[in-house]
Amino acid sequence: MVIFLGTIMMWIMLPTNTYSKTWSPNIKSKVGKSTYFGSQGYNLLIFTFPMLFIAILGSLYMHLEKKKKTQNQRMSREGRKDLLKEWRRPMLVKGPLGIVSWIELPFLTMFIALLVWSLSTYIHNWFADINEWLAYSGIEMWKAKLEDSAVILGIVGNIGLAFLFLPVTRGSSLLPLFGLTSESGIKYHIWLGHIVLALFTAHGICYIIFWSVTNDISQMLKWEKANVSNVAGEISLLAGLIMWATTYPGIRRKFFELFYYSHHLYIVFMVFFVLHVGISYASTMLPGFYLFMVDRFVRFLQSRQSVRLLSARVLSCETTELNFAKYPSLNYTPTSIMFVNVPSISKLQWHPFTVTSNNNLEQDKLSVIIKGGGSWSKKLHQMLSSPSSSIEHLQVSVEGPYGPASTHFLRHETLVMISGGSGITPFISIIRELIYTSSVLKITTPKVILICAFKTSADLSMLELIMPISGSEYDISNLNIQIEAYVTKEQQHSGPTQVIRNSRAIWFKHEPKDIPISPILGPNGWLWLGAIIASSFVTFLIIIGLITRYHIYPTDQNTDKKFSWSIRATLNMLFICVAIVVTASASVLWNKKQITKQSLTQIQNTTLSTPQASPSIPYNPERELESFPQQSLIQAANIHYGQRPNLKKIILGCEGSSIGVLVSGPKLLRHDVANICASGLVANLHFESISFSW
Incomplete structure (x- = not known):
């Protein structure tokens, strides 16, 4: 500082x-x-x-x-104080x-x-x-x-x-x-x-x-x-x-x-x-x-690698969950994002998606949810959901994941998470983190009120994605969660079973070149990043210093001829790039060698755990959920048809000294929630907006 x-x-x-x-x-x-x-x-x-x-x-x-x-990172809410809570309140909306x-x-x-x-x-x-x-x-x-x-x-x-x-x-x-x-x-x-x-x-x-x-x-x-x-x-x-x-x-x-x-x-x-x-x-x-x-x-360098895609969970609401193999040392926080490229759709387009899996619940897997919106995401969903589709392998490259260095959800007594459409995806990662915290760490978690607005009842199937596709059992009885789902464009419904009946899972085969997603600079990535910055800059200084001393400087001493600004600038830009390329490439290759054996072992273990049936297996969400000690999340949710949530009543009606209000979705929704939190009617609201549209 x-x-x-x-x-x-x-x-x-x-x-x-x-x-x-x-x-x-x-x-x-x-x-x-x-x-x-x-x-x-x-x-x-x-x-x-x-x-x-x-x-x-x-x-x-x-x-x-x-x-x-870990115990120092995960403190209970009683032990954390947000000194800047008032300063984070929205001022201009x-x-x-x-x-x-x-x-x-x-x-x-x-x-x-x-x-x-x-x-x-x-x-x-x-x-x-x-x-x-x-x-x-x-x-x-x-x-x-x-x-x-x-x-x-x-x-x-x-x-x-x-x-x-x-x-x-x-x-x-x-x-x-x-x-x-x-x-x-x-x-x-x-x-x-x-x-x-x-x-x-x-x-x-x-x-x-x-x-x-x-x-x-x-x-x-x-x-x-x-x-x-x-x-x-x-x-x-x-x-x-x-x-x-x-x-x-x-x-x-x-x-x-x-x-x-x-x-x-x-x-x-x-x-x-x-x-x-x-x-x-x-x-x-x-x-x-x-x-x-x-x-x-x-x-x-990371984007040049083809990563191992394990499976896809395809929903009828033009939503797809992609599940990747992950190197266990790759750690990330809730609300992280990852950029995805599918060369068979477009070799140049990269799109950011929220990581919905949890680093602790699923140490060997990483998942993202893709909601059909633009032409790219719709092509992906059509490719995987087509009845005639017989895809056994899908080449995918990624960048990331990137996310906050830490999260502070545990400091609040109540978390009010408000989403519109695909805006629910960041909250899935938060809920899975709370599941891990309550079931494994045995730490008291905040009460969760999930307010989600969808256009049609088909979109309700996104609630099923809150639970991982794996069959691991986690006791979520200690998680106090209330789900209020609003279907704004429909007055009637056909029931939860009808909503999700077309969902299915697809298992993919792997190729030798496919590797689990790994930290590109290894487990000590931050240390390697500092080393790259330092070594590349020193390398650049040495190269340009020698060129200046023995070529540019003698030329400039000649009063009849000065060294060209353009050539000097070009040389500097060239050697900056050379220094960065050499040092970063060496760092990435070194770390890649260190994890190669572990990555191969990870692939083998994952392959053995993958079902050996047809690569396209009918998926029954209700059957899978039977392994969990709770009913289907759609059945547990309070579903409201033909109306929008009264956000002001819900938010101001929450009790407690610290209420975390998180909103993700369309611009108008974010502004409405920000207006409520900025009104000053109550002093216990802590606002945070998650946006991927600017």
């Missing part, structure tokens, strides 16, 4: 005369004249190194946290920012204040010295101010760019330090993206206007060898504008593939941004993108 606050202080001081006329010259006199790094070494030291060092310390911290004993809590609002305000401070301070200081520029250039005052404003807008936009990629780094060691995940951080990425592209667009427009009024529009076609390249900046901005346009909600929801594929233009955006400003200045925003590249390549 000290290092982070010091980095923020440097951003605050950056636009001041104190920094530019006192601090910067003193630091550059000691660092900026290095024959190994030149002026680039200054920004690497001030802006790049501190953030990477925090990421390394964060990795070490997460490793030590993971090593804590409706509006362009979505749901914003009291703790998020100050940070957002401080970031906007940083941008305003930087913009106003730069303008004040630069305009104060503008007479010197007028004497040199001979142009009019307003034109000089226009050019200065264009430069300042670009500089301020770079502040947002420095943080833009941090929220979407899925395996980040920084986000857990702030209690965030890559999914919960998506909205921060959206906010930052709008700010960055708005400032960069204004930067480009101001320059175009300036070149037009000074009759120098040909500047748009110039690519300077040892200065800012205008063409590179225009290409970068064009890529950014395409990405920005496709994020419009109407386009993103109706044409998701267009949004998804166009967002890969971030590569073009970043490459030409570096070519535009040069690698020395780009080093100020390097750490966020550097950590993103490390994470992206590790995910790429």
Whole structure:
């Protein structure tokens, strides 16, 4: 935190005369004249190194946290206190920012204040010295101010760019330090993206206007060898504008593939941004993108593996549960998500789904639930549910799972979980965790009130997915759960048995190349992540330092010929990629060798336990549930037809000093629940929203 606050202080001081006329010259006199790094070494030291060092310390911290004993991680609710419970209460609900809590609002305000401070301070200081520029250039005052404003807008936009990629780094060691995940951080990425592209667009427009009024529009076609390249900046901005346009909600929801594929233009955006400003200045925003590249390549290595798919549970409501073999040391928390790719449907599309299995109940299996919504999920369901289907093997690749570092459901006396449609899936993992806690650990769990709204009675079959497909017996008599199911589009029903009669299970054969899902960096993944960040950065510094000392520096000493900015930036980007690829690949291969024998043993054990009957076996949910000491969950649920839940009455009617209110589903549902919790009518509500649609 000290290092982070010091980095923020440097951003605050950056636009001041104190920094530019006192601090910067003193630091550059000691660092900026290095024959190994030149002026680039200054920004690497001030802006790049501190953030990477925090990421390394964060990795070490997460490793030590993971090593804590189980009994210390699972404390009863009497032993836990949420010191920030009031700050997590929703403050803003409706509006362009979505749901914003009291703790998020100050940070957002401080970031906007940083941008305003930087913009106003730069303008004040630069305009104060503008007479010197007028004497040199001979142009009019307003034109000089226009050019200065264009430069300042670009500089301020770079502040947002420095943080833009941090929220979407899925395996980040920084986000857990702030209690965030890559999914919960998506909205921060959206906010930052709008700010960055708005400032960069204004930067480009101001320059175009300036070149037009000074009759120098040909500047748009110039690519300077040892200065800012205008063409590179225009290409970068064009890529950014395409990405920005496709994020419009109407386009993103109706044409998701267009949004998804166009967002890969971030590569073009970043490459030409570096070519535009040069690698020395780009080093100020390097750490966020550097950590993103490390994470992206590790995910790429994991996605190249074909994982072992054990079975699928297919429901009549266009819902499919996929069950994978898992390496026992792969640990994850409830509400984790996993990205799934099925090459036979699309080799390029990756879709996130909630992990519904429990790490403790099913140590050798991992499950996700896929509800038919888009074309991809519908094709998968049709492929598996077709009566003529005789699929014996389905190739699947995954990335993840990713989830919160810890969960705090046990601290509440009552958990009210409100879902709409497929929004029930995160709650399945929570309920299974509570089953394990109550039946195995013998810890008193909160009372659970599950409020789920479905459109049709066929969707009620999703309640059966709360129980694992395995036949393991767990005593859930200690779990106090109340299920209120609402079918909004129907007035009558045909009974639970009729609802689930078409459900069935499919068992898949495996191929030698299929392996259980395993932690890509091994059981000590956080430690390996810190090692990759440290070793790759050191490797990059050594390579680029030697090239600068023995090639770039001697060239720059020649007054008649300066080393090209573009070539230097390209070399830096190339060797950053080389360093990350080499160190990450070596780490992954080392860990893969360590678990190969155990993985093969796991496959053999799983194969022996798999039914040797036909790969497509009729599935009878009622027969399977007979092994559990409780009735069918659909039969136990209170089902309400033709109505919607009175959320305000249900939530405010809960008794206890601590009520956890979790909501997952459509945007309108999340906002309604947030409004109730933000009303202040009662002080014992703790709101949390789980969203996968932004």
